[in-house]
Amino acid sequence: MALRIRNQRQDFPGLSRRLAKDRLFKGGVFFLSMVTISPIVLIIYKLVSNGYRQINFDFFSKKAPDTYEAMVAVGAGEIIPGGILNGITGTLFMVLIASVMAIPLGLLIGIFLYDQKTKRYAGLVRDLVDILQGVPSIVLGLIAYFWVVKTITHGFSALAGSTALAIMMLPLIIRSTEETLKMIPETIREAGYALGVPYHKIILRVLIPSGFSGLATGILLAISRVIGETAPLMLTALGSMEVNLNIAKPTSAVPLLIWEFYNDPNMVDLIWSSSLFLMMIVLLLNLLSKQLIAKRT
Amino acid sequence: MNPTKTVLVLASVVVVLITAGMMYSLTSGAIPVFKEFGLRFIVSSEWNPTEGREDYGALPFIVGTVLTSVIAIILCFPLAFSTSLFIGEYYRGTRMASITGTMVDMLAGIPSIVYGLWGFYVLRPMIVAFGWSAQGFSIFTAGVVLAIMIIPYATSITTEIIKMVSNDLKEAAYSLGATRREVIFSVIIPNARSGIFTSYILAFGRALGETMAVTMLIGNSNIVPKGIFQSGNTMASVIANQFGEADGLKLSALVAIGLLLFVITGIINGIGKLIIKKYSV
Amino acid sequence: MKNLIGILALAVLLSSCGNSSGGGDKKSKNVSLTAAGATFPLPFYNLAIKNYSSNTGTLLTYGGVGSGGGIRSLTDKVVDFGATDAFLSDDKEAEMPAEIVHIPTCIGAVVIAYSLPGVEDLNLSNENLQDIFLGRITNWNDSKLKETNPGIELPDLAVTVVHRSDGSGTTYIFSDFMSKISSEWERVVGRGKSLKWPVGLGGKGNPGVAGTIKQTAGAIGYIGSEFAFAQKIPVAQVENSAGKYVTPSLESISAAAQGEIPVDTKVMLTCSSDPDAYPISGFTWLILYKEQAYDGRSKVQAEETLKFLSWIIEKDAQALAQQVNYAPLPEKTVAQARKILGSVVFDGQPIVQ
Numbered sequence: 001m002a003l004r005i006r007n008q009r010q011d012f013p014g015l016s017r018r019l020a021k022d023r024l025f026k027g028g029v030f031f032l033s034m035v036t037i038s039p040i041v042l043i044i045y046k047l048v049s050n051g052y053r054q055i056n057f058d059f060f061s062k063k064a065p066d067t068y069e070a071m072v073a074v075g076a077g078e079i080i081p082g083g084i085l086n087g088i089t090g091t092l093f094m095v096l097i098a099s100v101m102a103i104p105l106g107l108l109i110g111i112f113l114y115d116q117k118t119k120r121y122a123g124l125v126r127d128l129v130d131i132l133q134g135v136p137s138i139v140l141g142l143i144a145y146f147w148v149v150k151t152i153t154h155g156f157s158a159l160a161g162s163t164a165l166a167i168m169m170l171p172l173i174i175r176s177t178e179e180t181l182k183m184i185p186e187t188i189r190e191a192g193y194a195l196g197v198p199y200h201k202i203i204l205r206v207l208i209p210s211g212f213s214g215l216a217t218g219i220l221l222a223i224s225r226v227i228g229e230t231a232p233l234m235l236t237a238l239g240s241m242e243v244n245l246n247i248a249k250p251t252s253a254v255p256l257l258i259w260e261f262y263n264d265p266n267m268v269d270l271i272w273s274s275s276l277f278l279m280m281i282v283l284l285l286n287l288l289s290k291q292l293i294a295k296r297t
Numbered sequence: 298m299n300p301t302k303t304v305l306v307l308a309s310v311v312v313v314l315i316t317a318g319m320m321y322s323l324t325s326g327a328i329p330v331f332k333e334f335g336l337r338f339i340v341s342s343e344w345n346p347t348e349g350r351e352d353y354g355a356l357p358f359i360v361g362t363v364l365t366s367v368i369a370i371i372l373c374f375p376l377a378f379s380t381s382l383f384i385g386e387y388y389r390g391t392r393m394a395s396i397t398g399t400m401v402d403m404l405a406g407i408p409s410i411v412y413g414l415w416g417f418y419v420l421r422p423m424i425v426a427f428g429w430s431a432q433g434f435s436i437f438t439a440g441v442v443l444a445i446m447i448i449p450y451a452t453s454i455t456t457e458i459i460k461m462v463s464n465d466l467k468e469a470a471y472s473l474g475a476t477r478r479e480v481i482f483s484v485i486i487p488n489a490r491s492g493i494f495t496s497y498i499l500a501f502g503r504a505l506g507e508t509m510a511v512t513m514l515i516g517n518s519n520i521v522p523k524g525i526f527q528s529g530n531t532m533a534s535v536i537a538n539q540f541g542e543a544d545g546l547k548l549s550a551l552v553a554i555g556l557l558l559f560v561i562t563g564i565i566n567g568i569g570k571l572i573i574k575k576y577s578v
Numbered sequence: 579m580k581n582l583i584g585i586l587a588l589a590v591l592l593s594s595c596g597n598s599s600g601g602g603d604k605k606s607k608n609v610s611l612t613a614a615g616a617t618f619p620l621p622f623y624n625l626a627i628k629n630y631s632s633n634t635g636t637l638l639t640y641g642g643v644g645s646g647g648g649i650r651s652l653t654d655k656v657v658d659f660g661a662t663d664a665f666l667s668d669d670k671e672a673e674m675p676a677e678i679v680h681i682p683t684c685i686g687a688v689v690i691a692y693s694l695p696g697v698e699d700l701n702l703s704n705e706n707l708q709d710i711f712l713g714r715i716t717n718w719n720d721s722k723l724k725e726t727n728p729g730i731e732l733p734d735l736a737v738t739v740v741h742r743s744d745g746s747g748t749t750y751i752f753s754d755f756m757s758k759i760s761s762e763w764e765r766v767v768g769r770g771k772s773l774k775w776p777v778g779l780g781g782k783g784n785p786g787v788a789g790t791i792k793q794t795a796g797a798i799g800y801i802g803s804e805f806a807f808a809q810k811i812p813v814a815q816v817e818n819s820a821g822k823y824v825t826p827s828l829e830s831i832s833a834a835a836q837g838e839i840p841v842d843t844k845v846m847l848t849c850s851s852d853p854d855a856y857p858i859s860g861f862t863w864l865i866l867y868k869e870q871a872y873d874g875r876s877k878v879q880a881e882e883t884l885k886f887l888s889w890i891i892e893k894d895a896q897a898l899a900q901q902v903n904y905a906p907l908p909e910k911t912v913a914q915a916r917k918i919l920g921s922v923v924f925d926g927q928p929i930v931q
Contacts, residue, residue, distance in 0.1 A: 012474075022476035029387060032379035033397065036452075039445045040400045043407060043415050066628045067621040068901050071808060108308035115305060125309045127566065128316045133502030134562030135319070136533035138540060139555040143319050154873075155612055155656045156641065167315060174312070175499060176454050179492035183461035200301040214457040221405060221453050228408030231508050231537055238614060238641035241628060250612055250639045255408045262410060262785055263642065264621055265808035275411040282406025286399050346745075347768040417789060432738070432794055434779060517743030517780030528779065530743075538782060541617075541644020542745025542771040548646075 047279065051272030059083040059273065063241060064257055070266040080267065084274055087257040089243045091278075094158050094253060095227055098165035103219055106170050110177025110218075111203055126178075133171035140164045141232030149236055158244065158251040161237030165229065169222035176218025180211040213293045220289050224282045230255040254278055320559065326552035333546060338553065344519035346539070346547055353550040355557055357521045361436060361529040362558065363565075365511060366504040368440030368525065369447055373500060376444070377451035378493075384452075385459035386481065398456065405449035413513030416442040421514065430526045434516030437525045442510050447500040454499065458492030459485055494573050498566055505562055508537040532558045609882045610637040615648020615661025617783070618747045619862045621804050621902045622684055623661070626895050636882055645747050645771065652678070652865060655873050658883045659866035663747020664771060665844040666865070677868040679918050682843045682861040683890055685905040687803040687831045688752045689813040689858070693791050694718060694733065700814040701726045701823045707816070708760040710798060711739060712767075713777035718796060733796075740790045740799030743780025745772035751860040752800045755848040759857075800858075803831070807903045820853035827856070831905040834859035839911055842918070859905075864890075871925045884922060884929045891915045 058081065065073075065082030073080045109125070116122035141164050148160035188210060192202040208215065233239075238250035239260065245251075258274045261267040330338060330353060341354025380401060388394040420441060421433030429437065462485045470480045486493070516528020517538065532554045543551055620642045627638045640661075643651070648660035653674060665680050690702060702710070703726045709715040715722060718735045742749045750771045757764035767773050781787035784805045791797040792811065803826050806813050815823040824830045834847040834855040847859045864887060870880035889895055896906035907915070919930050 018476050018479065022478040025478040025481075026387060029379040029382050032376050033383040036376040036380045036448060037397060037400050040404050042419065043411070044403075046415060046419065047411070066625045068625050068898070071902065105308055105311060108305055109312055112305035112309045115302070122309075125312055127563065128312055130498050130502060130566045131559060131563045132312070132316055133499050134505040134558065134566075136506040136508050136536060136555070136558065138508055138533065138537045139319075139323070139506075139558070142540075142552075142555070143322055146322055147318070149656050150654050156614070156639075156651075170312070170315075171502070172450075172499060175495050176457070179454065179458055179495050180461070182491060183458055183489070185463055198301075199299055203301070211461075214454075214461065217453050217457045220402065221450065224402065224405035224449070225503075228406055228411075230408065230410060234641065234643055235647075238612065238639060238643075240637075240639045241624075241631065242637055249610065250641070255410070258408055258410055260642070262414075263617060263783055264624070265784070265788075265805045266621070268785070271411070271414070275408055278408055279403055279406050282403050283399065286402045290395070290399070345774040346772045347770045347774060349768070417793075421793075432779065432790075512743070512782050513786060517782070519774075538744035538780075539772055540647075542646035542747075544646050544649065 044279070047272050047276045050269070051274075051276040053079055054270060054273035055276065059277075060088065061085055063243065064252075064260075065267070067264050067266045070264070070270075074266055074269070080270055084254060084257050084270075084277065086240055086243050086252040087254040087274070088277070089245065090158070090237070090240070090251040090253040091227060091255070093245055093251065094162045094165060094233075094237065095223060097158070097162035097247070098169060098226060099219075099223060101162065101166035102169035102173060102222065105166075106173025106218075106222070107177055107208075107215070109170075110174045111181065111207070113174065113178040114181040126175075129171045129174050132167070133175075136231075137164070137168060137229050138231040138235070140167050141235035143167070144232065145235045153248045155248070156236060156238035156250040157248045158237055159247045161233045161251065161253070162247075164232035164236050165226040168226050168229065168232070172222040172225060173218050176221065177211075177215055180214025180218070181207055183214070184210045209296065212296050216289045216293055220285055223285060227281060228255050228278055230259045234259070320556070323552055323556040323559065327549060327556045329549040330546060330553045338550075339557065342521050351546050353547070355532070355550075355554050357519050358530055358532040358535050358554055359557065359561065360521050361515065362505060362531040362533070362561070364436050364522070364525060364529070365440045365443055365515070365531055366501060368437065369443035369504040370497065370501050372441065372444035373447050373451055374497065377448050377500070378455065380448070380452045381455040381459055382481065385456040386485065387477075389460065398453075401449050401452050403449075404445065405453075409446070409507060409509035410513075412442050412446055412510040416510060416514045432516075434514060434528045435526045436515060436522055436529050439511045439515040439531070440525070442514055443504045443507055446507060446510060447503050450503055451496050451500040454496035455489075455493050458489045458496070462488045490573070494569070498569060501565070501569075502562060505558065505565075506533050508533040512537055532561075609878055610639070611658045611879075611882060611886060612639050612641075612656070613648075613659050613661060613864070614641040614643050614651045614657050615864075616645045616663045616747050616862055617642040618645075618663045618686055618802055619661070619684060619904065621808075622899045622904045625898050625902055626890055629895070629898060630886060630889060634885075636886070638886060644745065646745065649865070652867075658879065659864050659887070661862065661864050663860065663862045664750045665861075665863055676872065678865050679868050679922060680842060680844055680863040680865055681887055681891065681915050681918060682863050682907060682911055684896070684899045684907060685831055685835055685847065685859055685861055687826050687834075687856055687859040687905075688748050688755070688800050689803045689806045689826045690798065690816060691788065691791050691801050691806050691811045691813050692798040693793075693795055693812075694735070695795055697730060697732065698812060699727075699730065700812070701817075702814045703817050704759040707756065708763055710737060711741075711756065711777075712763065713739070735796040738794050738797040739775075739778030740781055740787050740794075740797050741775050741778045742772070742787060742800075743782050746783075747771065747860075747862070748784065748800065748802050749773065751846070751848060751858060754846050754860075755858045758849045804903045816857055818853070818855055818857040819849050819851055822853060824854070824856045826858075828900060828903065828905050830854055830856035831859045832908065835861070835905075835908045835911060839914065841914060843911060843914055866922065868922055869924075869926075870922060870929065877924055880924045880929055884919060888916070888919055888930060891919075 062083035063086045070080045144160045144164035192206045239256045240250050240252045258271050261270040342356045343352040343354045345352045384394040384398045424433040470484045512534040518528045522529035536551045645662035651657040652660035718732045753769040757769045781790045784801050787799045818824050833852045834850040836852040849857050
């Protein structure tokens with residue numbers, strides 16, 4: 001008995017059209033993805049080509065130069081002396097404190113929203129969180145000015161800066177936590193309940209590990225967002241010429257330094273190297289989190 | 298009550314307190330200007346900061362904000378969504394996906410001033426070359442840069458959500474003979490709809506509140522633009538521009554604009570959520 | 579994971595208890611000063627502060643948040659002193675929580691920068707400026723411009739006016755000058771830190787305006803003098819009250835302060851009567867409370883504040899100003915400033931002897 005191998009296309013009418021759509025769509029996705037990464041390539045190129053000369057050991061270990069030193073160097077065609085140490089320490093310091101404030105809180109609230117899904121109060125909280133995401137960073141700076149600079153520290157301080165940054169981080173962490181947890185199959189959670197596991201253990205041992213990748217992404221995104229913010233820090237941390245690790249005193253940050261360099265006619269060239277630095281930190285965090293995720297799964 | 302649940306509820310109260318506190322601070326700061334101009338403030342196009350003849354209106358900024366953000370999200374959507382599918386579905390797990398994902402995430406770490414500068418030195422001449430605008434400062438230019446800025450927000454979260462769609466569902470569809478595209482549209486998207494939509498709401502919120510990059514590219518004219526290739530201004534931009542020097546009635550006007558931004562974000566988010574509700578039923 | 583959080587929390591706690599500040603290389607005392615305000619004199623203040631900090635070990639932080647921000651910060655008492663390019667009128671002074679004094683620190687100028695390929699030298703009469711910035715002259719080959727610039731080939735190019743989109747002292751000085759030379763300008767636009775401009779594009783900050791001018795052929799705008807000098811942007815010669823066309827320079831800017839200066843130094847230096855003066859010049863001031871014993875402020879803090887202020891008006895600091903293209907205070911104004919500082923008290927007792 002001979003097997004008749006029939007042409008699939010005769011058996012399944014419309015298959016060729018479906019396959020064509022499939023290929024077309026894949027091509028479209030590929031093309032648009034390449035379009036998406038083209039700006040990043042262009043921007044990285046610009047930053048590297050303009051900034052690489054300023055990056056040397058001094059960059060990481062010296063404080064920002066003053067305008068006269070810069071003027072002399074630019075006039076002589078040399079690279080500008082000094083570095084951004086005061087900015088680096090300030091950024092790390094404030095982002096660390098902001099993270100300590102925002103990450104636990106954001107996770108908890110995200111879990112809350114996931115837990116309460118459809119209740120009215122949870123809906124209200126969710127809407128408020130989404131609105132919070134739209135507040136301009138300068139308004140948050142103003143709020144932190146009123147709440148912290150005026151009332152708590154009676155002066156510009158790192159705490160005020162961290163507060164503004166923490167509020168900025170919250171919506172991203174909260175919502176990505178909630179959405180990630182929603183994607184975890186119900187069965188896993190129910191299995192935990194069935195075994196009599198107390199709720200807080202379910203969160204810590206079941207939900208968070210299952211959703212680790214999504215949670216880490218939300219946190220990473222939030223940190224990336226605040227690491228480059230300028231406007232709120234202008235009103236809260238003010239800036240500083242020295243390295244400062246005192247939470248109640250003004251402190252510098254890399255984006256603040258970039259803003260100062262931009263506004264000073266002699267130090268404009270430093271903005272590219274400083275921006276490159278920020279981007280590299282984000283890259284580092286990104287790679288670290290990918291490692292962490294890979295280890296977990 | 299379960300102690301864990303208590304902790305969760307307490308945590309949620311913090312959000313309510315923060316937003317309520319912010320609304321209170323903004324409202325009390327905004328009262329003087331509403332007392333002076335009443336609700337006319339919202340629809341007036343006047344903006345005269347000269348002492349003695351002060352007259353303020355928020356309309357040009359409202360229009361500018363809405364236009365730039367809408368342009369941004371429209372441009373961002375196809376790009377971000379494709380990239381999410383690229384990383385999370387088509388090339389999932391490959392080197393290429395990993396590199397692409399990292400490159401997109403790096404976009405989120407670039408300070409907004411740098412976006413403004415890049416837009417000023419690279420994008421603006423392109424727009425002038427295309428002949429769309431004489432100097433390149435326009436709503437459209439700002440919208441394009443905003444689109445690039447918000448791509449990582451939309452992409453990252455959507456990618457994670459897409460990756461988390463259960464394999465069982467996808468394999469069931471494949472076993473029924475679905476093509477990849479069909480699996481995406483009939484299984485992945487419906488399943489991940491909530492997460493995808495949320496990521497775009499967050500991206501849109503980011504666009505609404507962006508300050509620095511917009512202010513360098515939009516031309517800063519305090520008038521209602523007649524077309525997207527005209528210059529204009531946005532709420533966040535005018536606050537950032539004028540805040541350093543403002544006091545008295547002008548400061549109140551800026552705070553009022555901040556308050557209005559709050560309200561408008563809420564309205565637009567609300568409309569979006571309603572639309573989604575309609576589609577999922 | 580828990581251990582990590584515990585360690586992080588401990589680290590944060592420890593660092594906030596500590597009060598280490600300063601690079602650790604200088605003899606840092608426990609007093610640090612904070613100030614905020616104008617961006618117009620920022621290059622000078624940055625240099626001066628760095629110098630002062632490294633010589634005395636007193637840490638001083640200055641934030642360029644804008645004159646309004648400086649006044650606000652002083653009102654809120656979150657800084658030791660503020661900086662402003664536009665002095666507070668008597669009414670505004672009365673609104674402050676307590677009496678304040680103004681200390682002038684240097685003289686800067688606003689220059690008219692332009693971008694005209696091939697044109698190195700440009701004279702602009704008062705009428706020209708009025709017409710350009712009111713939008714009446716729209717092309718560079720306008721006959722009125724040709725009149726003030728005989729012998730210069732002016733191209734057929736549209737005029738693009740560039741102004742500041744953000745509020746600034748630079749705008750205040752410029753509009754004050756314009757109001758003095760043109761009654762029409764005073765009527766239509768007026769003076770202020772931010773204005774309703776009849777024509778033109780807005781650029782953010784001096785770099786925004788300078789960048790736009792450089793990139794747009796046919797553009798003309800006003801920027802701080804330090805900016806133009808440092809970036810070598812061509813500037814126009816402006817007509818002063820004696821009818822001379824003056825180029826902005828340290829000499830011509832200093833000449834603007836040779837006239838009558840009131841005891842409290844609150845005066846605009848625009849359109850100075852001195853025949854060599856550059857007419858768009860202005861002081862910039864530091865403001866502080868006359869009675870320094872407020873809100874639990876320590877005597878040491880007040881003394882350190884006065885020490886710095888006394889230093890910045892004297893020769894060493896003023897020489898630094900010149901290095902970065904700001905004009906130093908004339909001798910008689912330095913004397914006036916000393917007198918004002920002498921009137922600042924702590925609990926009724928003068929701080930500076």
